[in-house]
Amino acid sequence: xxxxxxxxxxxxxxxxxxxxxxxxxxxxxxxxxxxxxxxxxxxxxxxxxxxxxxxxxxxxxxxxxxxxxxxxxxxxxxxxxxxxxxxxxxxxxxxxxxxxxxxxxxxxxxxxx
Amino acid sequence: xxxxxxxxxxxxxxxxxxxxxxxxxxxxxxxxxxxxxxxxxxxxxxxxxxxxxxxxxxxxxxxxxxxxxxxxxxxxxxxxxxxxxxxxxxxxxxxxxxxxxxxxxxxxxxxxxxx
Numbered sequence: 001x002x003x004x005x006x007x008x009x010x011x012x013x014x015x016x017x018x019x020x021x022x023x024x025x026x027x028x029x030x031x032x033x034x035x036x037x038x039x040x041x042x043x044x045x046x047x048x049x050x051x052x053x054x055x056x057x058x059x060x061x062x063x064x065x066x067x068x069x070x071x072x073x074x075x076x077x078x079x080x081x082x083x084x085x086x087x088x089x090x091x092x093x094x095x096x097x098x099x100x101x102x103x104x105x106x107x108x109x110x111x112x113x
Numbered sequence: 114x115x116x117x118x119x120x121x122x123x124x125x126x127x128x129x130x131x132x133x134x135x136x137x138x139x140x141x142x143x144x145x146x147x148x149x150x151x152x153x154x155x156x157x158x159x160x161x162x163x164x165x166x167x168x169x170x171x172x173x174x175x176x177x178x179x180x181x182x183x184x185x186x187x188x189x190x191x192x193x194x195x196x197x198x199x200x201x202x203x204x205x206x207x208x209x210x211x212x213x214x215x216x217x218x219x220x221x222x223x224x225x226x227x228x
Contacts, residue, residue: 040222040224042220042222044219045216045218098145098162099208099209099216099217100159105155106155
């Protein structure tokens with residue numbers, strides 16, 4: 001079964017607004033990653049946060065991790081129409097960073113121009 | 114970042130035939146590659162872990178005789194869908210890692226349609 005659950009499943013916002021997506025997972029993790037997928041395409045790696053980190057930034061992206069609640073959030077600030085895509089969190093369960101990822105259900109984001 | 118190339122990007126085949134999908138790491142040696150399957154509007158499901166020079170490790174519920182995985186070199190893993198049926202139609206994505214870094218690099222995916 002999938003490790004993570006994400007909410008919301010779908011999100012529609014206006015350009016310029018912020019978008020927040022949440023991810024919950026069930027077991028202990030080594031790190032948590034966020035990916036973006038444009039329709040019918042491969043995955044683009046956005047950001048990785050390790051289990052001993054609480055917050056990380058990359059451009060307009062901000063990721064938080066709360067290991068006590070087994071949850072993470074991805075915030076996209078000042079959204080653009082080009083941000084329209086599906087966003088997935090993924091957890092690497094192994095302590096040796098094998099790259100074996102378990103994906104959440106994903107959030108489909110639509111940014112209206 | 115490192116580049117992983119997946120080929121073909123789209124394939125249509127007849128029921129009963131076999132289809133081979135290639136996953137290549139172009140600028141690094143991938144000791145481990147992973148194969149995922151994605152149904153429309155759903156998430157990625159890990160199918161198997163492919164290690165160079167050894168047998169693949171399949172996830173529970175994945176038929177190893179149906180989804181043949183070969184990782185013959187450090188830059189190439191192949192997934193062969195044997196005796197394909199319409200229910201095998203899906204989006205298949207590979208990823209590759211050197212094993213000593215935390216980021217897995219994904220291919221562009223292959224859209225398989227079995228008619």
